[in-house]
Amino acid sequence: MSRYDHLDESSVRVRPSRRGSRPRTKERPAHENAEEALVIGVDRGRYTTRLDDRQVTAMRARELGRKSIVVGDRVGLVGDSSGGPDSLARIVRVLPRTSVLRRSADDTDRVERVIVANADQMVIVTALANPEPRPRMIDRCLVAAYDAGLEPLLVLTKSDLAPAEPLLEIYGPLDVASVTTSLDPSGEGPAEGVEQVLEHLRDRVSVFVGHSGVGKSTLVNAVVPAARRAVGVVNDVTGRGRHTSTSAVALEVPGGGWVVDTPGVRSFGLGHVDPGTFIEHFPDLARGAEQCPRGCSHDEPECALDAWVAAGRAGASGVVRLESLRRLLRSRTGDSTDSSTTHA
Numbered sequence: 324m325s326r327y328d329h330l331d332e333s334s335v336r337v338r339p340s341r342r343g344s345r346p347r348t349k350e351r352p353a354h355e356n357a358e359e360a361l362v363i364g365v366d367r368g369r370y371t372t373r374l375d376d377r378q379v380t381a382m383r384a385r386e387l388g389r390k391s392i393v394v395g396d397r398v399g400l401v402g403d404s405s406g407g408p409d410s411l412a413r414i415v416r417v418l419p420r421t422s423v424l425r426r427s428a429d430d431t432d433r434v435e436r437v438i439v440a441n442a443d444q445m446v447i448v449t450a451l452a453n454p455e456p457r458p459r460m461i462d463r464c465l466v467a468a469y470d471a472g473l474e475p476l477l478v479l480t481k482s483d484l485a486p487a488e489p490l491l492e493i494y495g496p497l498d499v500a501s502v503t504t505s506l507d508p509s510g511e512g513p514a515e516g517v518e519q520v521l522e523h524l525r526d527r528v529s530v531f532v533g534h535s536g537v538g539k540s541t542l543v544n545a546v547v548p549a550a551r552r553a554v555g556v557v558n559d560v561t562g563r564g565r566h567t568s569t570s571a572v573a574l575e576v577p578g579g580g581w582v583v584d585t586p587g588v589r590s591f592g593l594g595h596v597d598p599g600t601f602i603e604h605f606p607d608l609a610r611g612a613e614q615c616p617r618g619c620s621h622d623e624p625e626c627a628l629d630a631w632v633a634a635g636r637a638g639a640s641g642v643v644r645l646e647s648l649r650r651l652l653r654s655r656t657g658d659s660t661d662s663s664t665t666h667a
């Protein structure tokens with residue numbers, strides 16, 4: 324028996340060289356002692372993280388390469404994680420994400436980028452008046468939420484100015500949870516709906532989205548009383564305050580949970596949304612779609628869903644739910660910035 328007989332073919336092909344023979348794991352220490360933290364802010368290469376009860380500023384380790392790190396990411400930290408004034412820890416790994424929310428590609432950036440990781444819920448903030456509600460914008464947010472695996476919550480603000488019923492009628496068939504609020508921005512007058520919003524936020528990571536002027540900041544300040552103060556906090560390492568940043572930031576809800584505010588995010592990336600998986604969010608319709616032709620867009624004559632709802636298989640609200648589903652599917656395409664003249 325020759326001394327090479329014990330080697331199988333594949334191992335014989337490997338030519339051990341001095342550089343290649345070392346296993347990768349030995350070149351890259353696993354950082355077994357890394358501590359797990361939550362990324363709550365990102366500002367030009369510096370990451371603000373929460374580790375237990377302290378806020379720790381960190382930079383990314385070179386070994387992470389180009390891997391993205393966004394608000395909501397759970398990361399492994401090594402180095403100085405004391406959270407002291409001039410301390411700087413290192414992020415050595417990013418834990419697998421349970422969800423990702425992408426913002427749209429735009430003129431300056433042709434790539435859809437992840438803006439928030441691991442969120443559970445999308446809070447879609449819409450004013451009932453001043454500015455007028457934009458159902459098309461709400462539809463696009465719903466599509467983004469379903470696609471990202473986030474549960475949507477509709478918060479209808481400024482109920483002191485207009486009734487919520489017309490809008491609730493549109494979204495009733497979709498079974499979207501909703502809360503109607505009326506807030507005095509000074510924080511002194513009567514506030515309605517805050518307790519209900521807080522109930523929905525408890526122990527979850529909630530992304531707040533909404534157009535300028537809808538009262539999103541007023542709402543965030545009502546549910547996260549420390550938010551106002553957080554605006555003034557300047558990071559000792561970066562020398563910058565959060566008010567100079569337009570990226571997402573996570574704020575802790577007293578009693579548990581996180582609010583992720585997304586200033587400057589106008590629309591969500593929907594280019595990758597697949598109608599085939601989208602319908603899974605409509606269990607009553609999904610079963611009917613099993614009869615559809617392969618690759619059905621669910622918005623074409625051959626779609627089996629018309630017959631399904633006509634036969635009452637999706638219940639009394641089947642027809643309107645199918646209409647809503649199709650409206651959402653159509654909102655994926657076309658003008659991503661929601662022209663105010665297109666009220667769906």
Ligand SMILES: Nc1nc2c(ncn2[C@@H]2O[C@H](COP(=O)(O)OP(=O)(O)OP(=O)(O)O)[C@@H](O)[C@H]2O)c(=O)[nH]1
Nearest residue numbers: 480481504505506508534535536537538539540541
């Ligand atoms: N009548 C009424 N006005 C409100 C209510 N909530 C907020 N506002 C007012 O609406 C305006 C916009 O509120 P903001 O909280 O700044 O709105 P925003 O969505 O954060 O807008 P940007 O700051 O532009 O992103 C302010 O003048 C608030 O005082 C409300 O419940 N009722």
Ligand SMILES: [Zn+2]
Nearest residue numbers: 615619621626
């Ligand atoms: Zn179909």
